Amino acid sequence: MRWPRTTAPAWPVHVGVLGLSVMACTAYTMASPEWRNVVFALVTTVPIITFLLALGAGHLTDRGPWLAAVAGLGFLSVGTVTWPDWIPDHHFGSAEGSTTELVMASAHLLFLVGTSSALRRHGRTDPGGLIDAALFGLCAAGPLWEGSIGPYLDPAAPPLGKALLLSDVLVLAAVLGCLVRIGVTARGARAPVGYLVLTAVLTLANDVVAVHADPVWTAQVMMLAYLTLAAAPALPTAPGVTEPGPAPAEVRHPPLRLLGAALCVNPLIAAIQAIRADGPASAVLPIATIIVVPLVVLRLRLLSMQRAAAERTLAHQAHHDDLTGLYNRRHIVARIDEAMRALDRGELAEVTVMLCDLDGFKPVNDRYGHQAGDLVLQAVALRLSAAVGRNGAVGRLGGDEFVIVQCGGEPLADRIAALVREPIEVSGGTVRIGASIGAATARVGDGADRESLIARADAAMYAVKARPATPAAAAA
Template sequence: MGWPRATAPAWPVHAGLVLLAMISATGYGLADPELRKVIFALVTAVPIVTYLLALGARHLTDRLPWLAAVAGLGFLTVGTVLWPDWIPEHHFGSAEGSTTDLVMASAHLVFLLSAASALRRHGRTDPGGLIDAALFGLCAAGPLWEWLIGPHLGPAATDLGKALLLSDVLVLAAVLGCLVRIGVTARGARGPLGYLVLTATLTLANDVIAVHTVHGSSVWTAQIMMLAYLTLAAPALLPAAPLITEPGPAPAGVRHPPLGRLGAALCANPLIVAVQAIRADGPASVVLPVSTMIVVPMVVLRLRLLSVQRAAAEQTLAHQAHHDELTGLYNRRHIVARIDEAMSALDRGAITEVTVLLCDLDGFKPVNDRYGHQAGDLVLQTVAQRLTTAVGPHGAVGRLGGDEFVVVQCGGERLTDRITALVREPIEVPGGIVRIGASVGAATAWPGDGGDRESLIARADAAMYAVKARPATPAPVTI
């Protein structure tokens, strides 16, 4: 039996998740302490099994991120087996900074790095949006720590333990923001992404609950963590799972948050520290130094991205200002400016001659009439390429409009016959192969002849019409 197709219903996965969550939570609540450890360890292995099954069935095509996720989850499961009392004995949430805390935090980091690898392709289509979302998540984590976590840590908490717990909260909040942003743009993957958002939300909530229940029962903490593991297992089973790592193009109309809102969010953590300093009601918070180490590089990256985008936009606008949109040749304004530059150089004695060639296509209109405008555009683009090849680096080619082209030369061989021969070569278009002709008129200016740009173009135009007055070029034919 093959893996469900992308069009298969997702409700069996939802129903199976709910059933397994109910069985696990009920079993854990009713079991004795030793059996609870076994149940918890088995639940942590569920996402590993689902990922390996999906990989084995080739349902997940981008294998590396999913294998890295399996490695991170395996690391967490091993930690759970080696230290089964981590949650039952309230070490989770105490921020003790023990070896267990360090190992679990490292395992969590491996998994988060694999998640970042899985989502990396989304960053290619929406890098700014992902950075903004991560920054909003980081900024939201500050108040969460200061109001719900930090003040409630017990005396067993150490500086290392606080830093590990805070880093976990900050990274989870950033990942949660990115997942929500991707869900906005990658509509086809919203099912799997929804489960990942739920996993991050449950894990963040459990960080808070674990701190508040250190002196009470650990059952709720373990049950919520098990639910997080189960929601983490579900995405790989959904038909749309491959879309997590294979995003489509970002939909049009997706906007970035105003920079003013982003700036206000970035002020949240410094404002918290400032209020604490004014009130002098406790020790300095670790939020500002830890979050700053994470936020500042991201802000620098965002500014760098804005700079690159602006430079690319300016380059695009500059190109559009001087080039024809269809053919990529110089447009009328720029090619006329090139003629003026050449005439000025001629007057200064920097060059010995300036030649202008006007090229008008013969038999182009029947191509449009018979094969359509798409074929006509293809003919114009092909002619533009051939003219550029004929002129080489020592001249300039522009499009005046329609099927009229102009070439500017400052010395060199006469190109009239070469251009005419190149244009007459067959051109393949949808529906057939056509041949067109070209009427080329040339005019040359020398130092001291008293000519200007207008007179030079006028002479080339007259020469072109003289060529056009000769026997007509045959209409395009299909070969």
């Protein structure tokens, strides 16, 4: 089976979802109680079919998250067939702590595994945004529970049933926040992510509808959730859900004041409940707060790591050349001063400064372009660094001029000149360049300083350049 390409239109899927939704809701409303169970069971198989077809056709290349979702759907279908009265008899959302709810919770756990796998991939490019989104979702779960679900449950509902229902609400709210964030950053996958967001919204809404409305409405909302879930893998851009593209150039995060206000919601509700003292304390607020705390700590840790990485980047940029990665002019001069001070203290026997100017570099730029010229400079930088090793430092003064500081050891000028002359592969061909190298050495007791040492090396380099023969190395 050949799946539509990513450039194919998505409207057939939208029309199909709309048509199936109208048909399913109409059939369920008009059917007898026995046939309603059949209609509902058939709807639960629709996402399984679309998931398996998309996986079988190779449309969903990252199979792990989608297979976890298929397993979760299988659990839900088995539960629907095994306990057909789950929704018609108003058991859904009643927090009874029954075997059915355990099976459904296991299905939701598999959905969470698949979602977490997809979120982990997106987290590589937007970890802070996903944590913020999960925090907003968890903070919104408290008011939703306290305002629409918890107070309307049967007072005799066991703690296990309430815990299972609460876990569904908390997980769905956190996942919903993360999906919204993915939809904001992953522009190429907004259509399938939009359907997944709609699925999460409908499922959360169903938790509210189940405690307020007739079971017929509960079943219809749940069927809509199944059908919107079925649409996600059917869309041509579905692979983008689990295969994030490159990080956006600018990632925006919510203002800290908005995040702080969201974090205050659950404690504020708890404070109001404590002041009013007109009923038993709810467990959702402490649980939600406990879950939020590690996420906040993780967010702070991430900010700390990002700040440390930024500081390292700034420090590197302050001392290094952007193109070649060698020391820049300011830092290489500082290294020369450091070596000269060590020479004065008797810690070094000699210090050699070499100035290297590339020969034949301009024709490379003129013939192959500046990109090829950059490749040549980078290749030369690597060769200079390899030749000097740990006994010195290499810097770029600018253009095609380099400076090498050598603290003792065998003379390197001839070796460097030979390395530079080796061929360099660039786009469009192979090039060869030369190098004019002037070296000057200061020894203990010479009384030389940095300026005089560089001046001698510069004079030696221009002496080499003035020779008509192939560039070689000279010493002064």
